[in-house]
Amino acid sequence: MDRKQVTIQDVAREAGVSTATVSRTLSKPTVVAKPTRQAVLRAVQKTGYQVNHLARNLRRGRTGSVIALAPNLANPFFSQILAGMSEVLSARNYGLLIADTQMGPDPDERLRRYLAAGAADGLVLFDGSLSPAALDVPGRPPVVAACEWLKVDLPSIRVDNAMGAELAVAHLADLGHSRIGHVTGPRRNVLARTRLAGWRDAMTRRGLDPREGWVFEGDFSMDSGAMAARRWLAAPDRPTALFFASDEMAVGFLGEARRADIRAPRDVSVVGFDNIEVAAHLDPPLTTIRQPRTLIGQRAAALLMDLIEGGDGAAFESMVEVDLILRDSTAPPPPPAPAGQASSKAAGAA
Amino acid sequence: MDRKQVTIQDVAREAGVSTATVSRTLSKPTVVAKPTRQAVLRAVQKTGYQVNHLARNLRRGRTGSVIALAPNLANPFFSQILAGMSEVLSARNYGLLIADTQMGPDPDERLRRYLAAGAADGLVLFDGSLSPAALDVPGRPPVVAACEWLKVDLPSIRVDNAMGAELAVAHLADLGHSRIGHVTGPRRNVLARTRLAGWRDAMTRRGLDPREGWVFEGDFSMDSGAMAARRWLAAPDRPTALFFASDEMAVGFLGEARRADIRAPRDVSVVGFDNIEVAAHLDPPLTTIRQPRTLIGQRAAALLMDLIEGGDGAAFESMVEVDLILRDSTAPPPPPAPAGQASSKAAGAA
DNA sequence: GCCGATCCTGCAAACGATTGCAACACTGGT
DNA sequence: ACCAGTGTTGCAATCGTTTGCAGGATCGGC
Structure with a gap:
């Protein structure tokens, strides 16, 4: 050789x-x-x-790559974001490293090590469950937060979750719903909290009641959506429409509800969040709030590049907009059942 | 500072x-x-x-990371594989770089550059559409193929696609189906071809007719599944059961079919391939062939590590098994309609 | 024919670690 | 007292590239 x-x-x-x-x-x-x-x-x-890149980078004092830190790489949500990042990075000849924060025993410590190790010229953080304190590392490289921390003064990419909630509620209210419930993400998650708050605001702004009994706790997963369906079915005076903090939960909900012969939009209207690929292919196709995931990745990468090269961080914070994708899972509420109680199944079959 | x-x-x-x-x-x-x-x-x-890793690696003559090359990072299929890789790599203190092969104008050339550049100590290739010839680079690092090339003598991870097809056909035949069709992936894709061949073999082995009119061409996407539904509906003497080369296509099929009031498993039995997350939450939950994606990632990474460190490549080729996940989208075929022709909708309602 | 300006090139010192080799200090056996 | 062996440490070269500095060549204007 x-x-x-x-x-x-x-x-x-x-x-x-x-x-x-x-x-x-x-x-x-x-x-x-x-x-x-x-x-x-x-x-x-x-x-x-x-x-030899190693030699070049050693001399130049940079690594030529950035690292994306996600809470769970297996989550398909990130794949499109990564694709977006990869696109702008490779155009600038930067490499994209990925790592999972939630694998070892101490995620915060893990983040701290990544920062201190200098394995990359910059870092994009997607995990909002980490403590901002972990960023306190002396000579750390630039970090872009794409994880919805509220208080931290960090270059960041945010998704307009409040607007998403507003769009969803507005749409349902326009259809005539007044009992609009919400299925949340995990309580501790900032995204989940923002969407919940957005739902509350949007409801009160219209004079609708954001009743505590109409919020169902989930964790973004399909399974939790199915659970929510069971709790929703059992709820007294249940909402005629639901706004989900994730499409996955809406999917789980629809699947489970159907087993009880509940159909959207006949018996209940549902709006998801995210516009995952399958949303368009469900029966019924799911009305949802679209987050442009590729764009999020591109923006995050571009901002990080700026920080690394330019350094001033002109576009310090950038808010990416969401929009409503109208499909068939929403409709005007069903006429109130004669007895007004728990018989919507029978009524639906008529 | x-x-x-x-x-x-x-x-x-x-x-x-x-x-x-x-x-x-x-x-x-x-x-x-x-x-x-x-x-x-x-x-x-x-x-x-x-x-300083740069300095260390320069001296040691290695980069401390490996690169995964996928045809389309946005495809959620890869997210779990990457998670699996990440797991074993980070345990060994290796970094995971990812890149998209299909972004520039000349993917083969891109691969060649990645190999020559020495940006990583090894490479896992997931894109079967690249030419094996692109691997002819003088001092290239070890490569693990996880992309089902047939002829190339390369360390590789293969999925037992033939067995998948066999399991699917066996299951459907056991239920009593004899007209079992197949919806393929893109013609040029090796995975797609292997599954198609597997279907043919399994059919003939049972004395069933692998009729050419019963194969519908798709491209793995949901949209193509929906298209297949339309062609299937129009087909004379159509199959009572379908084996799909991907779950996505099965999802697209079910959504579209439902619009024509065709239900699984009442009117048609469907088996997917892959066990994507949503499969369990559809209505009906989808019977499918499970590919252990995390395991694929782990195996690929482990094999690459061996090649890099040990060097002998003991487990040169490794075949990962698939299994049948039984859910509710399959059932015995509907009794033949009296007129024997095109009236299965009406018949089904009885 | 001289002078500054301009352009191009080479010398050699970094960058920050690893490692072969040799030196040194002990130890215990004779 | 000497020697072989063992255990511990330091010297200095090395990995392959980039880059500040300075020197040589060339040119045009006077």
């Missing part, structure tokens, strides 16, 4: 110039005279030289 | 030893005397020293 790597020295020898010239030809070509440049390039061709 | 990074020199000075000793204390502690070791560790504590 010619395991031996060809170095800049070899090229220099081949071209009859110094290593400095070779280096310059490759990084700032304008500064070297044309004939020399061509000779060097020929030598590069001939030897098949490839720069 | 104390932007200045603390180096091994600072630690050495603080501890009153040479840099060599510090380095050894950190990498092979047994070789240095206990008192010295403690002094060094104290100094490390005091100065807050962190090794």
Whole structure:
């Protein structure tokens, strides 16, 4: 094997110039005279030289990659975000490292180590469950928060969750619903809290009652959506419409509800959040709030790049908008049942 | 700011030893005397020293990370695989870089560059559409193929697609179906081809007719599943059961079919492939072939690690098994309609 | 023919770690 | 007292590149 790597020295020898010239030809070509440049390039061709990134980066004092830290890589939610990041990063010749925060025993410590280790020039954080205090690391690289921390003064990408809730409630109210419930994400999650607060605001703003009995706690998962369905079925005076903090929960809800012969939008209207791919292919297709995940990734990456290279962070905070995707899981509320009580199944079958 | 990074020199000075000793204390502690070791560790504590990976790796001639190359990062299919990889890699202190092959103009060239650039110690390839010829790079790092190339003699992780098809067909045949169709992935995709071949084999092995009119071409996407539904509806003498090369297509099929008032398993039995998360939450819950995606990631990473460190590649090829997840989208075929023709809707309602 | 300006190139010192080699200090056996 | 062996440490080279500085060449204007 010619395991031996060809170095800049070899090229220099081949071209009859110094290593400095070779280096310059490759990084700032304008500064070297044309004939020399061509000779060097020929030598590069001939030897098949490839720069050694390790050496270059050591010298330059950067790593040439950024790291994305997510709470759970297996969650498909992140795949599109990563794709967005990858797109802008690779255009700038940066590498994208990914890591899972929730794997070891102490996630905060893990974050701290990533920051201190200097394994990357920057970091995008998607895990809002980590403590902002973990960012207190002396010489840490720039960090972009895409995890909805409220208090922290950090460059960040935020999703307009309040607007999402507003759009959902507005849509349902416009259809004539007044008993509009909400299925939340996990209590401790900031996204979940923001959406819940958004729902409350939107309700009160319209003079509707954001009744505590109409909020069902979930954890974003399909299973928790199915659970919510069971609790919703058992609830007295249950809402005629539900706004879900995630599409997954809406999916779980619909599946479970159907087993009790409850159909959307005939018996209940549902609005999801996120516009996951399957939303369009359910029966009924799910009305939902779309978060542009690719865009989130792109924005986060671009902001981080700015911070790393420019450094001023002009677009310090950026809010990405959401919109309502209208499909068929919402409709005007069913006419109140004659007896007014618990017989919507029978009524539905008529 | 104390932007200045603390180096091994600072630690050495603080501890009153040479840099060599510090380095050894950190990498092979047994070789240095206990008192010295403690002094060094104290100094490390005091100065807050962190090794500079760039420098270490330059010296050691490795990068400490591997790269996963996928055709489309946005595809949630990969998120679980990546999670699996991340798990074993981070346990070994390796980083995980990800990149999208299908972004630039020339994917093959892109792969070639990744290999030549030496940006990683190894590479896992998930894109079967690339040309194996692109791997012909002189001093390239080890590559694990997880993309079902047939001919190439490369360390690889394969999924037992043939067995998947066999399980699906066996299940449907056991239920009494004889007209079992197949919805394929894109023609050029090797996975798709293997599943198609598996379906053919399984059918003929049972004396069933793998009729050409019963295969519907798709591309793994939900949309293509919906299209397949329309073609299936229009087909003369259509199959009573369908085996899909992906769950996504099955989902698309079910959604579209329902609009024509066709229900599974009443009117048609469907088996998917992959066991995506939503499969369990559909109505009906989808019977499917499970691919253990996390395991695939783990295996691929472990094999690559072996290749990088051990080098012999003991477990050169590894086949991961699939299994049948029984849910409710399959049932015995409906009794043949009296007129035998196109009236299954009406018949079903009886 | 001289002078500054301009352009191009090479020298050599970094970047921050690892490691082969040799030196040194002990130990215990003779 | 000497020697071989063992355990511990330091010296200095090395990994492959970038870059500040300075020197040589060339040019145009006087």
